[in-house]
Amino acid sequence: MINIEGLNKVFLLPHQRKTTLRQRFVSLFQRNTYEEFYALRDISLKVGKGEFVGIIGKNGSGKSTLLKLIASVLTPTSGEISVNGDVAPFLELGVGFQGDLSVKDNIFLYGALLGMTRKEIISKYDRIVEFSGLERFVDAKLKNLSSGMQVRLGFSITVAVESPILLVDEVLAVGDLDFQQKCYDTFRNFKKLGKTILFVSHDLDAIEKFSDRVILLKKGRIENYDIGHNVVAAYKATIDNRSFI
Amino acid sequence: MLIKQKEMSASSYTENHKQRNPLGRRNYLYLTLIMAITDFKIKYDNSALGYLWSLLKPLLMFGTLYLVFSVFVRWQVENYRLYLLLGIILWNFLAEVTLNSMVLLEGKASILKKIYFPRWIIVIASSLTSILTLFLNIIVFFIFFIFSRDAHFHLSLLLLIVYFIELYILVVGLALLLCSLFPKFRDIHHIWEVFVQLGFWATPIIYPITIVPQKYHKLIFLNPVARIIQGCREALAIGTGTEFSSFTNHFIIISFAVCLFLVGLTLFNRLSRTFAEDL
Numbered sequence: 001m002i003n004i005e006g007l008n009k010v011f012l013l014p015h016q017r018k019t020t021l022r023q024r025f026v027s028l029f030q031r032n033t034y035e036e037f038y039a040l041r042d043i044s045l046k047v048g049k050g051e052f053v054g055i056i057g058k059n060g061s062g063k064s065t066l067l068k069l070i071a072s073v074l075t076p077t078s079g080e081i082s083v084n085g086d087v088a089p090f091l092e093l094g095v096g097f098q099g100d101l102s103v104k105d106n107i108f109l110y111g112a113l114l115g116m117t118r119k120e121i122i123s124k125y126d127r128i129v130e131f132s133g134l135e136r137f138v139d140a141k142l143k144n145l146s147s148g149m150q151v152r153l154g155f156s157i158t159v160a161v162e163s164p165i166l167l168v169d170e171v172l173a174v175g176d177l178d179f180q181q182k183c184y185d186t187f188r189n190f191k192k193l194g195k196t197i198l199f200v201s202h203d204l205d206a207i208e209k210f211s212d213r214v215i216l217l218k219k220g221r222i223e224n225y226d227i228g229h230n231v232v233a234a235y236k237a238t239i240d241n242r243s244f245i
Numbered sequence: 246m247l248i249k250q251k252e253m254s255a256s257s258y259t260e261n262h263k264q265r266n267p268l269g270r271r272n273y274l275y276l277t278l279i280m281a282i283t284d285f286k287i288k289y290d291n292s293a294l295g296y297l298w299s300l301l302k303p304l305l306m307f308g309t310l311y312l313v314f315s316v317f318v319r320w321q322v323e324n325y326r327l328y329l330l331l332g333i334i335l336w337n338f339l340a341e342v343t344l345n346s347m348v349l350l351e352g353k354a355s356i357l358k359k360i361y362f363p364r365w366i367i368v369i370a371s372s373l374t375s376i377l378t379l380f381l382n383i384i385v386f387f388i389f390f391i392f393s394r395d396a397h398f399h400l401s402l403l404l405l406i407v408y409f410i411e412l413y414i415l416v417v418g419l420a421l422l423l424c425s426l427f428p429k430f431r432d433i434h435h436i437w438e439v440f441v442q443l444g445f446w447a448t449p450i451i452y453p454i455t456i457v458p459q460k461y462h463k464l465i466f467l468n469p470v471a472r473i474i475q476g477c478r479e480a481l482a483i484g485t486g487t488e489f490s491s492f493t494n495h496f497i498i499i500s501f502a503v504c505l506f507l508v509g510l511t512l513f514n515r516l517s518r519t520f521a522e523d524l
Binding site: 011020021068071072073074075087089091092095096098100101105108109112113114115116117118 | 279291355431
């Protein structure tokens with residue numbers, strides 16, 4: 001389903017960012033110096049159809065970058081990524097939401113952003129509204145909804161895309177317990193339906209519970225890629241050994 | 246030179262990487278449309294007069310300039326009102342598409358960082374929003390047209406449609422070009438704002454081309470927009486002048502527009518790969 005080989009992602013960190021004409025002019029006479037930052041280094045992995053893969057690692061270890069590369073938001077510096085099938089990015093829920101529009105309008109806008117056609121959205125509209133539990137608010141302006149409600153709406157729309165691959169980046173942290181439960185139920189359901197899920201989380205219990213396999217990233221490299229329990233235990237051990245700095 | 250260098254280093258990395266489309270063979274027409282409609286809605290949301298502003302703005306500008314140049318300066322030009330109004334409408338269209346698409350690109354940065362869709366959709370959506378405004382403005386223009394004494398409907402008015410299409414290609418090409426440079430080089434927005442101002446006066450919009458000394462005509466008509474606007478003027482009046490409604494004129498405009506469009510599109514496709522990082 002997802003096949004990654006020798007993937008590198010380098011961010012060029014300029015020592016001094018030059019975005020204006022004056023800065024560029026001044027720097028004409030200096031050498032441009034960049035620091036190469038390897039966000040991901042030599043990543044190779046295969047994820048099969050129907051697999052639920054958890055991704056764990058510290059902040060800045062490259063988890064989100066990996067998902068963004070798979071979602072095509074970023075382009076790799078070198079290496080190959082091949083993805084077989086549509087990707088639904090749960091990278092951040094409701095990024096395209098417009099506060100000044102009604103909930104209904106936002107469903108159409110966000111649905112279109114995720115690649116649905118008008119017909120598809122219309123046919124799924126009732127289900128989206130029902131799943132989000134916002135029946136009473138469809139004509140309200142989105143900005144008048146609480147942030148939790150907005151996340152719920154974003155989730156409901158993304159679920160409706162029904163793409164075979166889901167990329168989930170720590171989106172559940174914002175919702176309340178009820179909603180988190182609903183999300184996990186959905187993912188369990190998706191797993192049954194044979195969907196492929198990549199799941200980034202700091203919630204190690206959830207990772208261990210759901211994942212078939214877990215990737216541990218450390219400074220942009222795959223440190224460990226194994227059965228969920230083994231990796232999580234190893235990761236926990238590294239944390240316990242070192243006191244938090 | 247320097248921009249080029251930096252871009253080179255960034256693009257050479259991605260050269261061997263084929264652009265994938267994770268959403269498969271999806272049809273992006275609906276996304277483009279809904280983005281355009283949303284932008285139009287938001288632009289005039291929370292304002293009492295709403296969409297009327299898209300009509301009032303060019304009309305107020307027209308009123309001011311008309312007052313100055315028709316009442317105070319007293320140019321004796323037939324149908325001056327129509328010429329002026331059409332010129333303002335067309336130039337506003339150019340200014341709006343090019344400047345708005347850069348603003349829109351910046352405004353959509355958060356989406357670009359999280360969701361993949363072809364980036365040119367933003368530019369096309371912005372151009373569609375402005376086409377809507379243009380369309381409303383043209384209706385107002387024709388209301389003026391009907392009430393003006395010496396303007397009559399005739400076949401050469403159909404030429405206006407040809408000119409509009411030419412202008413559209415030109416303007417989208419320009420917007421693509423500007424937008425592709427914008428994330429790495431933000432000055433381009435300010436520079437272009439100045440150019441739009443300069444261009445407004447360097448194009449025969451408020452003045453008839455006849456008041457410009459003959460020796461500067463060549464210079465003025467290096468600007469394809471000047472050719473389009475002058476061509477529109479001649480299409481409005483029957484039988485006056487053949488120079489700008491001629492085939493050569495169209496040929497020059499179209500080849501310029503298509504070249505600009507292709508250059509803009511190529512550059513945009515190349516540079517838009519790193520938009521998520523640069524914006």
